[in-house]
Amino acid sequence: MKSLFCFEPFVRLRLNSINYTSCCQLIDPKTSAHPSVGRFPNPPDFNNDKFKEIRETILDGSYTYCQECPYLKTALRTNKFSLVKPRELFIKPWQIQVMKGGSLAVDPSSVPLVMAFNYDKSCSLHCTFCREKVFFVKSNTPKYQQLIDYQSILVKEWLPKIKTGIFCGDGDPFTGITYKILSETPPEVCREDFEIVILTNGVFLKRKWEAMTLKRFVKKVKISIDAATEDTYVKTRRGGNFQQVLESAQFVSELGIPLSLNFVLSDDNWQETISFIKLAKSLNATTYIQGIRGCPEKAIWQESHPNHEKFMDYLKDPIFLDKKTVFQQSYLIRKAHNEC
Ligand code: SF4
Numbered sequence: 001m002k003s004l005f006c007f008e009p010f011v012r013l014r015l016n017s018i019n020y021t022s023c024c025q026l027i028d029p030k031t032s033a034h035p036s037v038g039r040f041p042n043p044p045d046f047n048n049d050k051f052k053e054i055r056e057t058i059l060d061g062s063y064t065y066c067q068e069c070p071y072l073k074t075a076l077r078t079n080k081f082s083l084v085k086p087r088e089l090f091i092k093p094w095q096i097q098v099m100k101g102g103s104l105a106v107d108p109s110s111v112p113l114v115m116a117f118n119y120d121k122s123c124s125l126h127c128t129f130c131r132e133k134v135f136f137v138k139s140n141t142p143k144y145q146q147l148i149d150y151q152s153i154l155v156k157e158w159l160p161k162i163k164t165g166i167f168c169g170d171g172d173p174f175t176g177i178t179y180k181i182l183s184e185t186p187p188e189v190c191r192e193d194f195e196i197v198i199l200t201n202g203v204f205l206k207r208k209w210e211a212m213t214l215k216r217f218v219k220k221v222k223i224s225i226d227a228a229t230e231d232t233y234v235k236t237r238r239g240g241n242f243q244q245v246l247e248s249a250q251f252v253s254e255l256g257i258p259l260s261l262n263f264v265l266s267d268d269n270w271q272e273t274i275s276f277i278k279l280a281k282s283l284n285a286t287t288y289i290q291g292i293r294g295c296p297e298k299a300i301w302q303e304s305h306p307n308h309e310k311f312m313d314y315l316k317d318p319i320f321l322d323k324k325t326v327f328q329q330s331y332l333i334r335k336a337h338n339e340c
Contacts, residue, residue: 002061004075006084009054010098010106013044014116015154017170020044022054023083024169025069035065040119041150043157052104059101070328077331112163117154120147120168122176125201125239127226129264129292134239137177147177155181159189165217166197174204182212195219201237202245205252221252222288224262228275236269249283259285266298270311277319290328301329312336 008023019036028035037050045051057064066072075084087099094111122136137144159165159181167173173182182196194217198205202223209215225245227233233242252259261280265273273289280287291301300311315336320327327333 001063001072001076003086004061004063004072004084005087005090005099006058006063006066006071007090007095007098007111008083009051009058011111012114012116013046014169015044015119016040017119017121022051025071026054026065027068029064029067041146043150043153046108046113047105055104055106059099059104070330074331078334080330080334108158109161113161114164114166115154115158115162116166116169117173117178117181118166118169118171119150120176120178121171123172123201124175124203125172125237127237127264128235128268129266129295129298135171136175144177148180151177151181155185155189159185160191163191163193164195164197166199168199172201172204173198174200174208179208182214183208185214187214187216190214190217197222200224200248201240202248203240204244205248206244209251218257220258220260222260222262223249223252224264225249225276226262226264227269228272228279232269232272236264236266249285253283253285259283260288261285262288262290264292265289265301266292266295267300267305267307268298270300270314273314274317274319277322277325281322281324286324286326287322288326288328301332 012022014021014024017040019039021035021037024034026035027033035050035054037054038045038048054065057066063072069084071083075081081089090096090099098106098111120137124134126132126134137147167178167182168176173179196214196217196219198218198221200221200223202225205223223245224237225233226236230242233240249259249261261276261283263269263273263276277287292298296302296304299305300307302308312332312335315333319325320333321337
């Protein structure tokens, strides 16, 4: 695998509620869990030993932490490339420099650093695959103050260096503490080419958009909906408001900001996938479909699920070949269409 390369551990910092790490697809072979690179609330160290160890496995081609990665599997099985590509396709000077592997330490200002602000899990929803009940960090609690202190270090020391900020992966950016970054930071703190990706449940987006001081940096919005009808939505996105979410999606579409509607596929909603793709198309949005993880009994995309064969038949619909539809487990689409 030495001919392939993935830049994620060289450019990505993912700040979670208990730790920080790199991309979300890594698995530690010793524990079968996502490997921690450092602990919250220590400010991130982009060049600590664990980061270097993971980078070494990319440079030497062993990909020890990447065995479950769908991007790596797709590259190996089908020669179709996304994040993982043959080395010769990376031609930017900084990429060539990194691939030379002279040093496993990376200067964060010399790469297009991506930081995912995932440390506040506050969200007004409690989706089946995510949490049992609604969770908020209450103000005037030690936890709230700890997050505020942590976040002020990030704004001061990291925000000016970051090329892309992702808000948020675990909670909702319009509900939690990270909304303070979006609505209180003077724009001149950020790089001119700074880009924000909003990842949201969409419920409060339209209502809270105008107050964002950093809104001009928003270059992509991803709204997780997981349903094409209200009946399914109330099951998959518990506590949400389908109409408000659709209004937010329409609002972003009218602003002309690239929009993606996201769909965590499970045995609760798979029969609505085609309607969901059509909904996205009506808003000029892309569709991102991702098989549910951590709930094997609902993971219809896995061969072990009793309805997997029916699901594979369903995938034969030509709409799944649409260029604006991305399926994280894309090898299943190729299999359904006899392309691999
Ligand atoms: S190959 Fe996959 S798991 Fe490994 S670093 Fe890249 S995206 Fe992450």
